[in-house]
Amino acid sequence: MLTIYNTLTRQKEEFKPLHPGVVNMYVCGPTVYNYIHIGNARSAIAFDTVRRYLEFKGYRVNYVSNFTDVDDKMIKEAHAEGITVPQLADKFIKAFMADTTAVNIEPATKHPRATENIPEIIAFIQKLIDNGYAYESAGDVYYRARKFSHYGQLSGQSLDDLEVGASEHVSADEIGKKEDPMDFALWKTAKPGEINWDSPWGKGRPGWHIECSVMSTKYLGDTIDIHAGGQDLEFPHHENEIAQSEAATGQPFVRYWMHNGFVTIGKDNEKMSKSLHNFVTVHDIIKTVDPQVLRFFMATTQYRRPIQYSAANLTDAKNNLAHIQTAYDNLTYRQRDAQAGSDEAVSDQLTGFTDRFTTAMDDDINVQNGIAVVYELVKAANTYAQQQVVRAAALQAYKDKLAQLVSIFGIKLVAHNDEIDDDQIKSLIEERNQARKNKDFARSDQIRDDLKKQGIILEDTPQGTRYKKE
Template structure:
């Protein structure tokens, strides 16, 4: 069964067929790096990480580009507030973004191009639009002529007349039409700027993605993604300017994730209810944040609350514990003990794996894919309790869980705050066991206290003491 994607452009699910066999060109709009990312920003970061992982799981080679907007009105204001430069602000929050990616178990993109490093490409792109009559200059600015692009509005499914009356557009006498959007902004005194054929200035927001996407992925992307709020105007404007210049579709498949609300309210600065990722990971396990984001279909709205994140922590712990228990149960087999897994178990694993893949193939239905993971967890827990469990069977279950986790990333490779390596923990447990045998209770208690402070819980099982990270 092939992957099917809900295409925002056509408002329907379509079978995914990339332009090149086994090769995917994927571009997702990245952050404007003037502050720490919040939980709303984290949704596309995590979701499109999973899209990329699943396409790789399905055998595709994915070129995954996520840009940084490192020059913008917000960065200029931030630099003024901090008494520093736009570049220094951008560098600070790009580093913070990478730290957040690592904490959330998000794989880095193939490339993260910065706007300020692509000014020549942006200027050339704008000049091409001017030459073709799709752009015009006005008092040092350059605007896109929306009336000349007949399909303007096709992505957001609006027309120019509807936009005039249905969308609040700032009145600007320098524009031919209110819907025209800026490609190049003339520099104001003291602002960061670059030379151009139209005078010193800087790029408009929409043009940057079109220029960078074209440079690294060509005229047409397989997938273009981002948050629902980017459909209009950002992606609509991208579509218009790119297709006006190249004559080719900008993207064959458009994907947009839904909003994240906080306690059933829209997240906004005016309400003061924003939650940054770097704050959240200090009190919530990162894999619980991933679980929370993936627990609803990506096109649906998602509500963040203390209850919802607590439920996510409890749920993801069941998956983590299953993996730990499988590894611990396997450790009870001496040497290279090998025996065949039962055909019944193999069949059940295949059935659950097929269910997982079917749900991911159906427009990346992560909540139902997680349901399949829990079916595997239940199967594993039941199998581990059997006296006739074999190493081969345990390995088969562990391998299946690992394959699913490679897509969803719910068991993180590195637990935040874990200071002890697995081998060090095992050695301390052996030392504690020996201390107890020799009735050195003080040392035994000391080791237990040390492990507790490092977030390690010890449990007695029929197979001996096992440990897990809290």
Template structure:
């Protein structure tokens, strides 16, 4: 039985989707004014891993993740780079897609852009005004937060605290337009010469929060099964989405709210963020680190826990990943054997038991640490089995398929390339002969020559195995 920690109720709850076997999932995407940093990627990888596990468990997942492609930060970046807002958005959406592809993140079912859904955004704002939950003021439109009786429920804040917080973030011009300090913007009148759209209230652009309400409603319907994002979105973004959406539809906006922990950096565990200027972009890291290592580094921690970024933690992820890769490759190479032993029923039973344990751990709010402990145990079975003099083809195939399937939930994929040119093949055979002749100096020289060509050799009781570096 799959259980998910629901931020709204602060409890783990049995997951029951609206339609059996189907999951409607909305994950807040980036504001595209720069390359994504590791903190952004943590959320992307965490919920991609969760999506993969849901699909492994047999669910059909309708996964929507948006792009916020209009806003103050994008306008500022456009001015600094002497580009239009659309050019900035296009540039960083393309970069996002390239970076996430490198991290083996599955494409969303739909990736809507705010600017493509302006009609729906304006219609939603107009409906909130008609219902008395929003009002126009000098070309801006604000939401009457206090009127929504459940406001603050998701974040656990009361209105007095919210009013105090609003008074400490004083924008005199903005506050003067509001009926109440805790009201938030749905539409902002745009200055001259800035990107804008016509509306009944002014030429302007939408507030940040209204975009996701409009797009979730358009692409997934009034109620989603899972709404997800970083824990920094709980307030005000997700709080405001609930207020907007539930007044508009009269229905529960999301049944399960999921939020991932931060990536932290430095000895004091400071949150990585652009505002603190302590971030490292995925674009930069991918030039220094194997994408599979970076993916595994982020996927190997339960999504609600923080991830501490350091060179040591990356090196640890690389070591563990290499162990998995070696085990999988050794299984693949045993498929090349010409003589095979009997099918190992006990091995099959042990693998089945480990998969059941894996499911139990992952069903507990996606506890990937415990799930990975089951895969480490499965790796031990793999290593013991491939060391035998004789293996069974069916046993090897079943073990390889299951091992790689479960690791695939973490976004890990393995390439088994056994095609080399005649020169390389000849050098491998020449080295095998040198070893047989006990000419170890020649053997070492040939190993080094092959390494320089990107060919890594492994000497096993079953013969020489190799893989490309």
């Protein structure tokens, strides 16, 4: 039984989608004014892993993740670069897709952009006005937060506490426009020279929160199964989404709210963010770090836990991933001399591993316990590969199971081609084998070292010397 920790209720709940066999899932995407940092990538990787596990469980997942392609930051950055806001958006959406493809994040079923949905946003805002939840003021439109009786439930904050915080961040201009400091913008009147659209309230653009309410309900329905994003979005973004959506539709907005933990950096475990100027972009890190290693590093920590970014932790991830890949290569190597047939004991063993993996992951997508089962599978596969007699079907079954389980973490296992075409290298390997038989270990070691300098790694196994390219 799959359970998910629901931020709204603050407890694990049995997962039951609204429509059997189908999961409608919305994940807040980036504001595309810069390259994504690995804090942003953490959310994308965490919920791509959730999506993959749901698909492993047999669900069809409709996965929508938006692009915020107009807001204050984008207007400011476009002006600084001397380009239009749409040009800036196109530039960084392209970069986002390249970076997420590198770390093997599956494309969303739909990647809607805020600017593609302006008519729907205007209609949604008008409905809120008609329902008495919003009002126009000097070209802006605001939502009456206090009118929504459950406001603050998701973030676990009282309206009085929220009002104190809101009052500290409301400008003098906004104070004059708002009925209440808690009210938030649905539509902003355009300043001179800013990108804008015509609306019943004058030229302007959407507020940040309204776009996700509009696009999630447009593409997934009034009630969706899972809405996900970073912990920093609980308030105000997701709180405001609930208020907007339920006031407009009269239906429960989300069945399960999922929020991922932060990426931290430094000895003080400081949250990584653009505002603190302590971030590392995926665009830069994958120039020096294997994208598969970065993916493995981030996908093997349970989504609600924080991740500490450090060179040491990346090295650990690299070594652990190499351990899995080596087991896969060991199985591939033994296929050269395998006997025909299957092994019933192996089939039973793999069924047991699958059951244990599923039990681990069913507990709120506990990837840390899940990957621990994979490591046990690796150990069993290596033990089998060292047997004197191995069966072809059993080797393939181990390979298939390893590939299947690690694919949920976004990892692709590929059989390495260890064949070496250079006759001189093959001759050296044969000479080394003979030197070992003659107990001439000095010569044997010298050949091993010489080949290593050429990128050829030798491994002595019970079935003979194995060699591969480094």
